[in-house]
Amino acid sequence: MATAAPAYVAHPPLEGAARVWGTIALSAATFMNVLDSSIANVSLPAISGDLGVSTTQGTWVITSFAVANAIAVPLTGFMTQRFGQVRLFMASVILFMVASLLCGLAPNMTTLILFRALQGFVAGPMIPLSQTLLLSSYPRAKAGLAMAMWSMTTLVAPVMGPLLGGWITDNISWPWIFYINIPVGIVAAAITWALYRKRESTTHKVPIDAIGLALLVLWVGSMQLMLDKGKELDWFHSPEIVTMAVIAVVGFAFFLIWELTDKHPVVDLSLFKRRNFWSGAVATAVAYGLFFGNVVLLPLWLQQWMGYTATQAGMIMAPVGLLAIFFSPVVGLTVAKIDPRRYATFSFLVFALVLWMRSNFNTQADFVTIIIPTIIQGIAMAFFFIPLVTITLSGLTPDRIPAASGLSNFLRITAGAMGTSITTTLWENRAALHHSQLAESVNQGNNAATSAMSGLASSGLSTEQVMGQINRIVDQQSFMLATNDIFYASAILFLLLIPLVWLARPQRGGAGGDAAAGAH
Structure with missing residues (x-):
């Protein structure tokens, strides 16, 4: 691998306006990519209806993207050695635009799923390489600031996705959730090519x-x-x-x-020999899985059991970016001076607090009560990515950063998918358990139940209608209790993750040449 290292030395950091434009271009590409992982979620009913399939079949629009993306991300390190960072990044952005256009034009569900898989696959190297190119654009001392700029896009995009997707679907038509990538991609590709084409990394033929x-x-x-x-x-x-x-x-x-x-x-597993890499990458992945599972759960509960529309649920989720955008640059500028493990610990403590607050919700909770933890969560998010990326990549030589970034992003994406599946499954299982327990107490001996039933009956409802109403109330309460259980368990898990961060021994100065230090 030593052959790749000299090329990095030749490229000094970008200066002034060039650095600003480079940051904008790379962040725009990342934003477009992350946005696409969540933008289709709210549009599924419209897409399924339009293409004449069930919503269950429609979920393949999300699944196909996620599966292909998860396969492509860890290949970044290998493909970078073969084709070069800048060429691979440009190819990824251009092919992503082409795939987006094809998705919008898809005449039926089979074709759409195929093009979404293609889109997910070509998007693979984009996020790790945007991280790598951005780090090479900033001097070593400002690496934290570079990561702050980068993490803002990865924090805001998943929240923006459902909002933007819902608005486009309601006001224009669903193909535009894909067409929107084309102008963003053109701008990102043009600026990147202008600034980075002379900063290509050395390549060497690696057998496949x-x-x-x-x-x-x-x-x-x-x-x-x-x-x-x-x-x-x-x-x-x-x-x-x-x-x-x-x-x-x-x-x-x-x-x-x-x-x-x-x-x-094809994937450099020797990175796991490094304590900083595995402790940072595993802590990031598990925490992201917990965070993502709860990001899916909150709007589901609001829409299914609290009578919120998709847009209102989106409004509850949106303020998460406010404090994150405010605090991210602060973290970025200070992460070189303050132990990143402290920042990560603080992040996990705030996440635990937010989830504990949510575990106390009840069915009478109003908009303000539900939105306050979301606003506080922005603080946790600002202190989350930057310190953990700093820990994960610390002590690595520049030629190993694409592989390390690809592998850690792969773990994070996979953990996000696992978090979603585990959370929704546990939620329904817990709700079923609570439902059977609550249903047992609805009997003649229970004064509250009998007075509620007689009250409903006296308003002119038939026995079936009364039982239907009671069942709906029991359902709502059992899902509320299940939601509380998951929020509470997630809060405990965040606290249990803190010791993992302290297993790392991050070096000062980020990705330095002292790769041997702290490897074991």
């Missing part, structure tokens, strides 16, 4: 590890499909899910053995 790649596609694909279809097929009661789980586990085992013994592995 075809077996490693095939095993990666096999186990990641199986695992993602298992997570996405699990709830619908009742998890391990379904032979399909069991088969996918077995393929994922066996495929993963073979993948590990092959990659650790192959001379030119």
